[in-house]
Amino acid sequence: MITFRVEELIADESGLWSWAARFAPLLAQGGVVLLEGPLGAGKTTAVKALVRSLGVRADVTSPTFDLLHVYDAPGLVIFHLDGYRISDPREWDVLDLPPPGDPGALILAEWGDDLRVQYPERVEISLEMVVSRPEARRLVMTGLGQVFAPRLEAWQKEGAEHGI
Ligand SMILES: Nc1ncnc2c1ncn2[C@@H]1O[C@H](COP(=O)(O)OP(=O)(O)O)[C@@H](O)[C@H]1O
Ligand SMILES: [Mg+2]
Numbered sequence: 001m002i003t004f005r006v007e008e009l010i011a012d013e014s015g016l017w018s019w020a021a022r023f024a025p026l027l028a029q030g031g032v033v034l035l036e037g038p039l040g041a042g043k044t045t046a047v048k049a050l051v052r053s054l055g056v057r058a059d060v061t062s063p064t065f066d067l068l069h070v071y072d073a074p075g076l077v078i079f080h081l082d083g084y085r086i087s088d089p090r091e092w093d094v095l096d097l098p099p100p101g102d103p104g105a106l107i108l109a110e111w112g113d114d115l116r117v118q119y120p121e122r123v124e125i126s127l128e129m130v131v132s133r134p135e136a137r138r139l140v141m142t143g144l145g146q147v148f149a150p151r152l153e154a155w156q157k158e159g160a161e162h163g164i
Contacts, residue, residue, distance in 0.1 A: 001145055002146065003142055004142070004149040004156075005140065007139070010137040012135040013042070019046075022159065023050065026151055027106055032107045032109070033109065034124050036124065036127070037126055037127035042137055046127065047060065047108045060080065062082060067083075067086070068081050075104065079109075081112060083109065083113070097118075100118065123144070124141070124142040125140070
């Protein structure tokens with residue numbers, strides 16, 4: 001499986017919103033994003049910012065208690081999942097998620113490690129705290145597979161050309 005990795009240091013929450021505005025176009029044709037990182041790292045905030053950037057006006061809230069929220073974006077249905085309270089991987093089955101490669105569906109999953117087998121082609125976003133900088137986050141994007149590895153590489157090159 002080919003992979004491509006990009007790392008950024010995010011200075012504060014507004015920096016995460018700007019990252020989301022730059023990153024959202026990479027997800028506009030659908031796909032699967034697994035968000036990793038400890039509680040409070042900013043996974044839900046990142047999803048909120050991505051969903052907004054994809055054109056959804058509705059309020060985006062954490063699906064920790066109801067596992068799944070669905071949003072309609074232009075040309076895209078967005079599934080926001082939170083597996084924090086899922087203890088048995090079979091619980092994901094009842095959510096009736098779209099099949100891999102569905103071009104009209106975007107899955108954004110917090111605590112979604114269990115979905116790795118089902119969706120080998122995906123993006124992983126990891127958010128980590130930075131020692132002695134409470135507002136900063138280390139953000140690592142990994143594109144896995146024939147679609148997302150090259151797409152992430154192109155995304156990085158494009159950013160570099162625009163001096164980001
Ligand atoms: N750079 C940052 N990126 C994201 N969130 C930040 C940042 N700095 C501070 N925060 C705060 O950290 C918290 C992140 O919460 P949340 O997104 O719910 O995390 P998670 O879903 O990973 O548990 C929010 O209260 C947010 O305001
Ligand atoms: Mg969360």
